[in-house]
Amino acid sequence: MPPSLYAKYKDYFPIGAAVNSKTLHSEQELLKKHFNSITAENEMKPILLQPQEGIFTFEKSDEMFAFAEANNKMVRGHTLVWHNQTPDWFFENEDGTQVSREKLIERMETHITTVVSRYKGRVYAWDVVNEVISDHEGEYLRKSKWLDILGEDFISIAFEIAHKADPEASLFYNDYNESDPEKREKIYRLVKSLKDKGVPIHGVGLQAHWNIYGPTIDDIRAAIERYSSLGLQLQLTELDVSVFEHGDKRTDLTEPTEELLELQEKRYDEFFKLLREYRDVITGVTFWGVSDRYTWLSDFPVRGRKNWPFVFDVDQNPKESFWKLVNF
Numbered sequence: 001m002p003p004s005l006y007a008k009y010k011d012y013f014p015i016g017a018a019v020n021s022k023t024l025h026s027e028q029e030l031l032k033k034h035f036n037s038i039t040a041e042n043e044m045k046p047i048l049l050q051p052q053e054g055i056f057t058f059e060k061s062d063e064m065f066a067f068a069e070a071n072n073k074m075v076r077g078h079t080l081v082w083h084n085q086t087p088d089w090f091f092e093n094e095d096g097t098q099v100s101r102e103k104l105i106e107r108m109e110t111h112i113t114t115v116v117s118r119y120k121g122r123v124y125a126w127d128v129v130n131e132v133i134s135d136h137e138g139e140y141l142r143k144s145k146w147l148d149i150l151g152e153d154f155i156s157i158a159f160e161i162a163h164k165a166d167p168e169a170s171l172f173y174n175d176y177n178e179s180d181p182e183k184r185e186k187i188y189r190l191v192k193s194l195k196d197k198g199v200p201i202h203g204v205g206l207q208a209h210w211n212i213y214g215p216t217i218d219d220i221r222a223a224i225e226r227y228s229s230l231g232l233q234l235q236l237t238e239l240d241v242s243v244f245e246h247g248d249k250r251t252d253l254t255e256p257t258e259e260l261l262e263l264q265e266k267r268y269d270e271f272f273k274l275l276r277e278y279r280d281v282i283t284g285v286t287f288w289g290v291s292d293r294y295t296w297l298s299d300f301p302v303r304g305r306k307n308w309p310f311v312f313d314v315d316q317n318p319k320e321s322f323w324k325l326v327n328f
């Protein structure tokens, strides 16, 4: 019988999984046994929670909270301010023209306050601001409507509003390619500037969309050291280990080869060895899914392509990677 993954990590950090309305049911037994935290993969994003101005749709996220609370699981909140999966109405007047600064701040405040207050005391960490750093060389912040209309201030304003709504929740800045040295420095610069200004930010979310070839352990270690030097918590928020190298658009695999699985196992082993070393600063590790039956990576970057990024296989059985995580 495989041991419970989260129980094995009780002296280290909570082990989480992203769920959606389908996997909340189909992966229920794995969730109950192996994970002590859940995150909504999509259901708590602005476009799902407030598709039209003033019309909040909480049914799906409420269902996740009900599952979490009935089964003693913690909840990570994802996400409040993002350039993606945010309805256009946020940024537009009724006649289609761009909203004023005041109007956008008012809409941001209504959204964050309504959502965070509803789940006050029930979310241990919120991804307040997601992915605002640019991936382009020489460019600091990502171009977005938030940035166009509010300037860089939108980031600190979002944290202030979230903190007011739930002063006990840990508030995170969350991003991907977080271990890339150039992007790491930009993320560091942003988070440091927020800390220096006294903005209520408590953590950095390292999404950790990794693969069997990268990033290197040295780069991950350097990122952990750099972010934690700011005295903040770190959480891995969206961990998956793709069997394809970044940019590989191959579509010919219908199941993973032994060779790929062995490489993946080696990666999981070295990742978790490193994470265990940093248990003082790492306060959570969330996988961006549960088992290989479903992953967003099966549609990315090519629609319909399969991927097998987790430690449970398509039949929900533990893979060799799982055993590497629990045998230490």
Ligand code: G3I
Residues within 6 Å of the ligand: 041, 042, 084, 085, 130, 176, 207, 238, 296
């Ligand atoms: O809900 C609609 C459905 O009505 C429609 O019929 C269908 C047709 O394509 O699309 C459905 O929406 C999809 C949505 O997931 C819900 O399933 C979107 O097309 C699809 O783009 C969306 O993908 C999500 C993606 O974020 C959006 O950027 C993935 O599931 C989700 O895993 C992914 O998660 C993000 C994190 O939030 C932030 N970090 C990166 C991570 C991976 O991209």
